Amino acid sequence: xxxxxxxxxxxxxxxxxxKKRLREKPVAIIECTQNIPCNPCxxxxxxxAITIEGNINSSPEVNFETCTxxxxxxxxxxGLAIFLMDLSKGYGLVTIPYELFPPDKGEPVDLxxxxxxxVGEGTIEQIRNLKKYDRTILVTLKMDExxxxxxxxxxxKK
Ligand code: SF4
Ligand code: SF4
Numbered sequence: 001x002x003x004x005x006x007x008x009x010x011x012x013x014x015x016x017x018x019k020k021r022l023r024e025k026p027v028a029i030i031e032c033t034q035n036i037p038c039n040p041c042x043x044x045x046x047x048x049a050i051t052i053e054g055n056i057n058s059s060p061e062v063n064f065e066t067c068t069x070x071x072x073x074x075x076x077x078x079g080l081a082i083f084l085m086d087l088s089k090g091y092g093l094v095t096i097p098y099e100l101f102p103p104d105k106g107e108p109v110d111l112x113x114x115x116x117x118x119v120g121e122g123t124i125e126q127i128r129n130l131k132k133y134d135r136t137i138l139v140t141l142k143m144d145e146x147x148x149x150x151x152x153x154x155x156x157k158k
Contacts, residue, residue, distance in 0.1 A: 007033060008114040011149055017064035019087070022148075026069025026086035026095065028062050031114075031152070034079050035059070044076040071095060075133025084140075085148045092145035093125060096153060098137045102127050103156055111143055112153035120147050122154070 009031050017027050028049070030041070037056045044050075049066040050073060052058050074082045074097045084095035103109060103124050111120045122143035129137045141154055 009033070010114075014149075015061070016085075016149060021064050022085060022087040025088050026071075026084040026093070027064050028067050028069065028071075028073055029083045029085055030060050030062055030073075030081060031083065032059055032077075032079060032081040034081070038078070040076045040078065041073045041082060044072045046070070046072065071128065071133065071138050074138055075130075075136040080136075083152060084138075087145055087148065092143040092148040092151075093140055094143065094148050094151050095126075095138050095140040098139045102129065102137050102139065103154075107156070107158075109141065109154040109156055111141060111147060111151045112155055113150050114152045116153065118155070119150050120144065122147075122151070124154075 014031060021027060035057050039052055039056055041060050042050045042052055047066050047068055049063045050060050052060045069084055071084060080097045086093040105124050105127055107124045109122055110118045111122045113119045120143060122141050125142040126140040143151055
C-alpha cells in the first residue's frame with residue numbers, strides 16, 4: 001500500500017467498505033504500512049476474514065463481508081494498524097487500539113486525523129479492556145458520520 005513520506009496513509013490510499021456495509025455493523029479497516037514478515041492479524045481472526053496474498057511481507061486485506069467487527073485483530077496487531085468503523089447506530093463510531101491510560105466513558109475529546117491534527121470533537125462511547133484483546137484497550141469514539149474515514153486518534157481535554 002502507498003503512504004506519505006511521513007508514514008501515514010491518505011484517505012485515497014485506503015480500501016473502505018460500502019456505505020451499505022458500514023450501516024450493518026462494525027467492520028475492520030487495516031492501515032498497515034509495515035512491509036515486514038508479520039501476520040498475527042491473520043491468525044487472530046476467528047472468521048478467516050484477513051488474508052495476506054503470496055509473500056508474508058505483503059499487506060493484509062480484510063474481506064468486509066466476512067468480518068463481524070469483533071475487534072480481536074485490533075488487540076493483537078503490534079503496529080496498532082487496525083481500526084473499526086461503524087455507522088449502524090445512526091452516527092459515526094471509530095474504534096482504535098489504545099495503549100495509554102484510558103479515558104472515561106462519555107468524556108468529551110478532540111478528534112485527530114492520521115497526522116495528529118484536530119479535525120473535530122467527539123465523545124468516548126465505549127472502553128473495552130479484555131484479556132481476549134491481549135490487554136490492548138479498545139476505545140470507541142462517537143462522532144459525526146462524515147468523520148469516520150478521517151479520525152484515527154483522540155486527545156483528552158483534561
Ligand atoms: S474485526 Fe474480527 S472478524 Fe473482523 S477482521 Fe478483525 S478479527 Fe476478523
Ligand atoms: S498484525 Fe498489524 S502490523 Fe502485522 S501485518 Fe497485520 S495489520 Fe500489519
